[in-house]
Amino acid sequence: MIVLAFKNFIRSNSVKIGLSFLLIAGIVSLFVGKQFIEKQQQNIIETARYQKEYIARNVNYHKDEIGLLLYYLKFAFVNETLPINGLSIGQRDVNSSIQSLTIRGLEAQKYDADLNNPTNLLLGNIDFSFVLIFLFPLIIIAFTYNIISEEKESGTWRIVAIQSKNLFLYVFQLFFVRFVTVISVLLLVLFLAIPFLHIPLTNTFWAFVGLAILYIFFWFGVSFWVASLQKNSNANAVILLSIWIALIIILPASLNNYLVNKYPVPEALATTVKQRKGYHEKWDMDKTMTMNKFYARYPQFKKFPLPDKEFSWLWYYAMQQMGDEDASTQATAFKEKLIERNNASNSIARFIPTIHTQMQLNEIAQAGLSNQIQFLDETSKFHEKMKLYFYPKIFSEVPVNSENWGKFKVETFKNQRTNGSLQTYLSLIVFSLLFGGFGWVNFRKSINKL
Numbered sequence: 001m002i003v004l005a006f007k008n009f010i011r012s013n014s015v016k017i018g019l020s021f022l023l024i025a026g027i028v029s030l031f032v033g034k035q036f037i038e039k040q041q042q043n044i045i046e047t048a049r050y051q052k053e054y055i056a057r058n059v060n061y062h063k064d065e066i067g068l069l070l071y072y073l074k075f076a077f078v079n080e081t082l083p084i085n086g087l088s089i090g091q092r093d094v095n096s097s098i099q100s101l102t103i104r105g106l107e108a109q110k111y112d113a114d115l116n117n118p119t120n121l122l123l124g125n126i127d128f129s130f131v132l133i134f135l136f137p138l139i140i141i142a143f144t145y146n147i148i149s150e151e152k153e154s155g156t157w158r159i160v161a162i163q164s165k166n167l168f169l170y171v172f173q174l175f176f177v178r179f180v181t182v183i184s185v186l187l188l189v190l191f192l193a194i195p196f197l198h199i200p201l202t203n204t205f206w207a208f209v210g211l212a213i214l215y216i217f218f219w220f221g222v223s224f225w226v227a228s229l230q231k232n233s234n235a236n237a238v239i240l241l242s243i244w245i246a247l248i249i250i251l252p253a254s255l256n257n258y259l260v261n262k263y264p265v266p267e268a269l270a271t272t273v274k275q276r277k278g279y280h281e282k283w284d285m286d287k288t289m290t291m292n293k294f295y296a297r298y299p300q301f302k303k304f305p306l307p308d309k310e311f312s313w314l315w316y317y318a319m320q321q322m323g324d325e326d327a328s329t330q331a332t333a334f335k336e337k338l339i340e341r342n343n344a345s346n347s348i349a350r351f352i353p354t355i356h357t358q359m360q361l362n363e364i365a366q367a368g369l370s371n372q373i374q375f376l377d378e379t380s381k382f383h384e385k386m387k388l389y390f391y392p393k394i395f396s397e398v399p400v401n402s403e404n405w406g407k408f409k410v411e412t413f414k415n416q417r418t419n420g421s422l423q424t425y426l427s428l429i430v431f432s433l434l435f436g437g438f439g440w441v442n443f444r445k446s447i448n449k450l
Contacts, residue, residue, distance in 0.1 A: 006177045009143075018139050019185055025135055026189030029128040030196050033086025036125065037197060040081040040097060047076045047098055048410045055405050063401065067313030067394045074100040076410040077382045079375040082366055084205060086197040087190075088129035090367025099379050103390055105320045106383045107327045110376060128189065129361045132212055133354060134248060136182065137219045141240040143178045144223035146233040147171070153233060168443055171227075179220050186212060207424065208364050214428040215357045221435035228442030247354040255348055255355060263341040265334060287315055293325065294318035304395035314395050321387075335373065342369045349427075356427045364424075366415050378413045 009015060055073055062069040079097040101109050148171065190209055199205055226239050287306060291314075295302045298321075304314055324331075349355040362368035393403065 002173045002177065006181075009174075009177050010181070015143065015181075018142055019181065022131075022135060022139050022182075022185050023189065025126075025131045026128065026185070027192065029126055029131045030086070030189070030193050032125055033089065033127050033193070034197055036089055036093065036127070037081065037083060037086045040085075040092075043098055044078055044410065047078070047100065051076050051100070051408070051410060052406075055408060059400060059405050065313070066390075066398060066400050066403070067316070069400055070103055070390055070394060072102070074102050075382075075386055075408055076100045077379055078410055078412045079371070080366075080412050080414045082204070083197045083199045084208060085365045085367050087127065087193060087199075087208065088361040088365040088367055089125045089127045090129075090362035090365060091369060091372060092367045093125055095372045095375075097375075099382075101379070101383050101386070103317070103383070103387045105323045106380060107324050107331055110379060128193070129358060129365075131189075132186070132215060132361075133358055136186070136216060137244055137248070140178070140182060140216070140219045140223055141237070141244060143182070144175065144220070144227065145236040145240050147174050147178075148227050149231065149233040149236055152230075168440075171443060175220060175224055175227075179216070182216055182220075183213060186216060204364060208361065211357060211360055211364065211424060211428070214425055214432065215353070218353050218428050218432045218435075221432040221439070224439040225435040225442070228439040228446070230442075230446055247352065251352050252355050255345065255352070259341050259345055263337050263344065265337040265341065290315065290318050290322055293322055297321065297325065298391070301391060301395065304392075313397075317387075317391065317394060335376070338369065338373055342373065345369075351427070353428055353431050360424050371415055374415060375413055382411060382413075 051074065058069055058072050062072070077099045081092065081097055085092060099110070187209075190212065193199055194201065194205075222243060223240060226236050226243075229236075229239075231239070291306050306312065306314060345355075346359065349359050359368060363370065
């Protein structure tokens with residue numbers, strides 16, 4: 001019976017067109033992801049090459065003063081881009097994955113972003129997560145909106161009811177055929193992505209696959225429930241499309257509007273301006289005030305007294321540090337608001353399966369807001385490490401040629417792998433079972449009336 005149901009389903013031209021469209025969209029998304037990954041990798045290669053050449057050139061130009069040399073030198077810190085990021089780009093196309101920092105004030109450098117075409121950012125990337133979240137449900141709706149209603153409208157439903165020994169099993173088989181067909185396309189695209197994007201078969205990849213399958217299962221649960229309402233085909237289509245619009249467009253936009261107003265994030269520009277203002281004000285202030293604050297922050301450097309001259313690198317870098325200190329309130333507020341917004345969105349998204357899926361896909365691919373927050377934290381630690389390494393050398397005025405400048409390579413931040421926990425899947429499991437259970441109850445009632 002199920003083989004016959006499959007043959008009847010797959011021979012339809014509209015089904016073939018729908019599956020072909022889905023497969024082509026999935027393959028196109030892989031090309032988009034590959035292009036993004038290659039761009040990231042090329043940026044890292046270029047950054048490493050640039051850093052090596054830049055350091056060598058400036059060491060040659062500024063041989064006498066290490067303080068002046070380190071005014072110019074930049075050291076790169078990279079946020080690791082996983083191959084699976086090609087499936088879910090998330091915020092990686094907006095937030096820079098590479099920080100090139102001097103040891104001067106951090107806050108004026110931390111929020112530098114890559115230059116991108118604003119039109120491209122507005123349109124977004126058609127990555128696989130977009131295809132999964134937006135397009136797969138539409139195909140599911142097209143395949144399932146008239147499963148029962150079409151037979152009722154053609155007058156064959158009562159014949160099927162009389163001839164079928166188990167009418168509910170017959171309905172289940174119709175949905176199962178469509179589910180297997182859509183899942184086959186999903187898995188085909190995902191397994192094509194393994195060699196195409198060079199994705200290793202780790203727990204991270206399987207977590208991504210599991211979440212994608214559950215998302216498809218959720219939409220079949222919704223379609224199963226709508227079919228159980230026993231409406232006509234037009235009503236089913238309207239209901240399903242209304243649910244799609246609500247879950248895909250209206251609720252995400254409403255949530256974003258709520259979060260923006262509930263947790264207003266101070267602009268990074270304000271933090272940058274505060275840092276620069278705090279630094280520039282130090283030129284007109286008593287040097288002793290600046291040095292006292294600097295020594296309070298770094299008591300280990302009290303052994304380096306302020307030289308009795310108009311300008312010293314000790315005082316200059318102390319001013320830079322105090323600029324960051326003056327901006328610390330804004331920087332802390334910026335970070336706290338981002339964390340609050342991320343936590344709130346995660347909590348609310350548990351009740352909106354589409355948003356939850358998108359956020360969890362980004363988390364697995366390390367392309368979400370939490371990854372960016374951790375990267376900014378690690379950037380601060382990297383900057384602090386470089387300062388504490390070079391400050392003693394600057395303050396004691398060691399010769400430039402005494403340092404092995406070739407040892408400074410691009411450093412990489414590797415986020416902890418996300419393999420998927422129960423929280424990752426729970427929302428989709430609960431809502432899938434909920435809609436499936438309601439559909440089962442409705443079908444049992446309607447079958448008993450026949």
